[in-house]
Every structure is written in structure tokens, then in C-alpha cells.
Amino acid sequence: MPEVSFLEVATSWPFSHELSKKHIAQTQWPAFWISMAYVVVIFGIKAAMVNRKPFDLTGPLNYWNAALAIFSTAGSVFTSFGLLHEFVTRGFFESYIHIGDFYNGFSGFFTWLFVLSKVAEFGDTLFIVLRKKPLMFLHWYHHVLTMNYAFMSFEANLGFNTWITWMNFSVHSIMYGYYMLRSFGVKVPAWIARNITTMQILQFVITHFILFHVGYLAMTGQSVDSTTGYYWFCLLMEISYVVLFGNFYYQSYIKGGGKKFNAEKKTDKKAE
Numbered sequence: 445m446p447e448v449s450f451l452e453v454a455t456s457w458p459f460s461h462e463l464s465k466k467h468i469a470q471t472q473w474p475a476f477w478i479s480m481a482y483v484v485v486i487f488g489i490k491a492a493m494v495n496r497k498p499f500d501l502t503g504p505l506n507y508w509n510a511a512l513a514i515f516s517t518a519g520s521v522f523t524s525f526g527l528l529h530e531f532v533t534r535g536f537f538e539s540y541i542h543i544g545d546f547y548n549g550f551s552g553f554f555t556w557l558f559v560l561s562k563v564a565e566f567g568d569t570l571f572i573v574l575r576k577k578p579l580m581f582l583h584w585y586h587h588v589l590t591m592n593y594a595f596m597s598f599e600a601n602l603g604f605n606t607w608i609t610w611m612n613f614s615v616h617s618i619m620y621g622y623y624m625l626r627s628f629g630v631k632v633p634a635w636i637a638r639n640i641t642t643m644q645i646l647q648f649v650i651t652h653f654i655l656f657h658v659g660y661l662a663m664t665g666q667s668v669d670s671t672t673g674y675y676w677f678c679l680l681m682e683i684s685y686v687v688l689f690g691n692f693y694y695q696s697y698i699k700g701g702g703k704k705f706n707a708e709k710k711t712d713k714k715a716e
């Protein structure tokens with residue numbers, strides 16, 4: 445199979461879903477090995493930083509978060525149009541049962557970039573370890589698994605990936621907006637962080653409903669655009685995210701008044 449370059453896909457017009465699939469198919473294994481190297485590198489840096497002062501990376505972090513916030517917002521807008529087109533032309537349920545035009549045109553272009561951006565998002569963790577901020581299991585586990593799911597499942601033309609892409613872009617536009625404000629030094633109230641965590645959990649819960657519906661249709665012998673392997677990969681991944689983010693929510697906002705709310709009270713007192 446001839447190699448397909450990034451530029452070839454990026455400049456294909458109208459956007460070619462088939463070409464983007466070839467591109468992701470040929471990069472999915474390098475991406476897998478990058479994700480393994482990522483784990484080694486972040487823990488290596490974490491260990492190397494033990495006796496060093498944290499780097500002040502405020503400037504680069506501002507640009508990083510701003511870029512990801514802009515990219516996610518653009519992705520959210522274009523995939524919203526893509527999904528809306530599916531609702532109007534094929535109906536609400538069909539938008540996740542079978543694939544239509546979503547992977548073509550601008551929404552297809554951004555979905556392809558979405559997959560690739562999952563490798564770029566590893567950069568978040570570099571900032572965490574170099575700035576000596578706490579590295580949560582949830583964080584690196586989520587980054588590794590989401591990236592591999594996005595790359596591996598792209599070839600399978602899954603109906604429900606349209607919704608997953610759109611929801612994740614939309615939540616990330618707000619999440620990176622939040623991180624951007626934080627790195628700019630803006631004091632964002634804990635209730636806003638709580639609402640963002642709620643939105644993250646909500647996207648995983650909605651995906652559960654979609655998967656249950658698709659699973660029910662498949663079990664009753666109806667046609668769905670899914671495969672058994674990727675269906676279970678997706679379902680188990682989503683279950684683990686609900687558990688981990690649910691626990692994060694409990695620790696941050698509920699247990700003993702909530703870590704984030706308590707930290708906020710402390711800084712408010714100091715400021716008085």
C-alpha cells in the first residue's frame with residue numbers, strides 16, 4: 445500500500461475519508477509505540493525532577509492551552525454541523541447507528557485531526573511533570589487509552605464515534621478554556637471546575653446510553669455500523685472513565701467538603 449502523507453490528506457478536497465483512514469491505519473502502530481514511550485518518559489521526568497526545582501513554564505503553557513482551546517472550539521463547531529446534518533437527513537438515532545456523511549467534508553477533516561490531536565495532548569503531561577504538579581493515574585491512563593482507541597477504531601467506521609468525537613471536542617473546548625484561564629493566573633471558582641467535571645462525566649454517561657442502544661439492536665439482529673471488538677473496547681473504556689471521573693468528582697467536590705472547595709476557602713482566607 446503506498447504511503448499517504450499528512451499533507452496529502454490535509455489538502456485533499458473534497459476531504460477524502462478513505463485517504464484519512466489509510467493515513468490513520470499506517471500511523472496507528474507508531475502511535476501505539478509513542479504512547480508506550482510517553483509512559484516511560486513522563487515517569488522518567490517525574491523521577492528526574494525529584495531533587496530539582498519546578499520549571500516555570502507559564503508562557504508556553506498559556507500558548508499551549510490557548511491553541512488547544514481554539515482547536516477544540518473549531519472542532520466542536522464543525523462537528524456540530526456534521527452531526528446536525530445527520531439528524532436532518534437521516535434522523536436522531538440513525539446518527540449513531542449507521543455512518544452517513546459525518547466523516548466527509550469539514551466534520552470529517554476535524555474528526556481526522558481529532559484522532560491525531562490525541563497524540564499532541566500528551567504534551568499536557570509534560571507540563572505537569574516539568575512543573576512538578578501532581579500526576580494522577582486518571583490523567584495518563586485516560587490519555588493513553590483514548591489515543592489508542594481513537595487510532596485503532598478509526599478504520600472500523602463506527603456509527604457511535606461521531607457522537608464521541610463531537611462530545612469530546614465540545615467538552616475539551618470548555619476544559620482547555622478553563623486550563624487556559626488557570627495558566628493565565630485567573631482564579632476560577634471551584635463551582636466552575638465542578639461543572640466541567642460534571643460535563644465530562646455526562647459525555648461518558650451519554651455514550652453508555654448510545655452503546656446500550658446499539659448493543660440491543662445488534663443483539664436483536666438489526667443492522668448497526670459497529671464491530672464486536674471495538675464495541676467492547678469502547679464500552680469497557682467508558683465504564684472505567686465513569687468510575688475514575690466519578691471518584692475524582694467525589695474527592696474534589698464532596699468528601700469532607702471537597703478538596704477543591706476547601707483549597708478555595710484557604711486561599712480566600714489568606715487573601716483577607
Ligand SMILES: CC(C)(COP(=O)(O)OP(=O)(O)OC[C@H]1O[C@@H](n2cnc3c(N)ncnc32)[C@H](O)[C@@H]1OP(=O)(O)O)[C@@H](O)C(=O)NCCC(=O)NCCSC(=O)CC(=O)O
Nearest residue numbers: 509568572577583586612615619623626627637640641644
Ligand atoms: C476541572 C478539571 C478539568 C481539571 O481539574 P484539575 O484538578 O486537573 O484542575 P486544577 O484546576 O486543579 O489544575 C491543576 C493544575 O494543572 C495546570 N494545568 C494547566 N494547563 C493544564 C493542562 N493542559 N493539562 C493539565 N494541567 C494543566 C493548572 O493550571 C493547575 O496548575 P496550578 O495549580 O499551577 O494553577 C477536571 O474535571 C479534570 O479533568 N480533572 C482530571 C485531571 C485531568 O488531567 N484532566 C484532563 C484530562 S481528562 C479529559 O480530557 C477527559 C475528557 O476527555 O473529557
